[in-house]
Amino acid sequence: MVQYTKARLDASFAALSDPTRRGVLEQLGRADASITALAEKFHMTLTGMKKHVGVLEQAGLVSTEKVGRVRTCKLGPRRLEDETAWIESYRKLWDARFDELDEVVEELKRKEKVDGRKKRE
Amino acid sequence: MDARKESEPTPMKSRTTVERKSEREIVVTRTINGPARIVFEAWTKPELFKRWWVPKSMGVSLLSCEMDVRVGGTYRLVFGHGASESMAFYGTYIEVTPHSRLVWTNEEGGDGGAVTTVTFEEQGGKTLVVLRDLYPSKEALDAAIGSTDGMPETFEQLDELVVTLCASVGGS
Numbered sequence: 001m002v003q004y005t006k007a008r009l010d011a012s013f014a015a016l017s018d019p020t021r022r023g024v025l026e027q028l029g030r031a032d033a034s035i036t037a038l039a040e041k042f043h044m045t046l047t048g049m050k051k052h053v054g055v056l057e058q059a060g061l062v063s064t065e066k067v068g069r070v071r072t073c074k075l076g077p078r079r080l081e082d083e084t085a086w087i088e089s090y091r092k093l094w095d096a097r098f099d100e101l102d103e104v105v106e107e108l109k110r111k112e113k114v115d116g117r118k119k120r121e
Numbered sequence: 122m123d124a125r126k127e128s129e130p131t132p133m134k135s136r137t138t139v140e141r142k143s144e145r146e147i148v149v150t151r152t153i154n155g156p157a158r159i160v161f162e163a164w165t166k167p168e169l170f171k172r173w174w175v176p177k178s179m180g181v182s183l184l185s186c187e188m189d190v191r192v193g194g195t196y197r198l199v200f201g202h203g204a205s206e207s208m209a210f211y212g213t214y215i216e217v218t219p220h221s222r223l224v225w226t227n228e229e230g231g232d233g234g235a236v237t238t239v240t241f242e243e244q245g246g247k248t249l250v251v252l253r254d255l256y257p258s259k260e261a262l263d264a265a266i267g268s269t270d271g272m273p274e275t276f277e278q279l280d281e282l283v284v285t286l287c288a289s290v291g292g293s
Contacts (some may be wrong), residue, residue, distance in 0.1 A: 013201055094252075098250070101153060104169055
């Protein structure tokens with residue numbers, strides 16, 4: 001399991017935390033739908049709905065398929081059978097995590113400098 | 122000479138790499154812009170750890186974070202949204218070498234859990250972090266990646282959660 005499971009669960013919890021996204025899941029539980037149809041149904045812009053679907057897709061809760069100009073969404077985990085895809089999603093998690101770690105370290109470094117200065121005074 | 126600017130090389134946009142090094146091992150690397158002593162501190166003090174372990178972009182909270190960072194000490198992280206939707210991850214620290222090395226187990230997944238080793242290597246004020254997840258078998262790593270039929274229990278729990286949530290949304 002380890003971090004990947006953590007990452008996947010994190011992503012899923014995040015995906016499910018939003019009422020619109022839960023609504024989309026419920027809707028897709030009844031029938032597959034295009035992003036356009038979902039946007040209309042939930043009274044939002046296409047861009048807004050694309051974002052929501054993106055979050056659900058990243059969490060593996062929804063999969064999408066583009067046929068012609070229409071992107072159809074359906075319920076169900078997209079199995080990350082492709083190891084490359086798995087590695088990339090794991091890398092993204094760690095990249096985001098390390099970015100935040102960098103910030104914390106930066107702050108501690110600044111604090112240490114200020115403290116050091118105080119001691120010398 | 123307090124105002125002296127330390128001559129730091131232009132901070133390159135650090136890159137994170139992930140590689141499957143062997144049948145049983147996944148390795149993550151990244152250079153952090155700070156000394157190992159500080160990176161180690163950020164990794165071992167719960168109040169600091171909880172600020173970065175769950176990236177903001179994930180939109181999930183760390184409900185609790187208990188870490189007793191010493192050999193034989195345990196950790197327990199609970200993620201979720203509110204008390205009713207939560208999931209715990211836990212394990213034991215088996216090696217703690219200040220500023221250079223941490224090793225812990227990941228026990229929430231039962232026998233298939235990996236042992237994680239993190240090393241901190243300081244080079245010119247920066248720290249190369251190398252994190253290795255070593256799984257007990259190729260099958261365990263394959264399962265974690267999701268490339269086999271074996272579905273870890275936690276995924277089943279997740280699926281149940283999704284079903285429950287969908288049902289409750291449907292019923293409202």
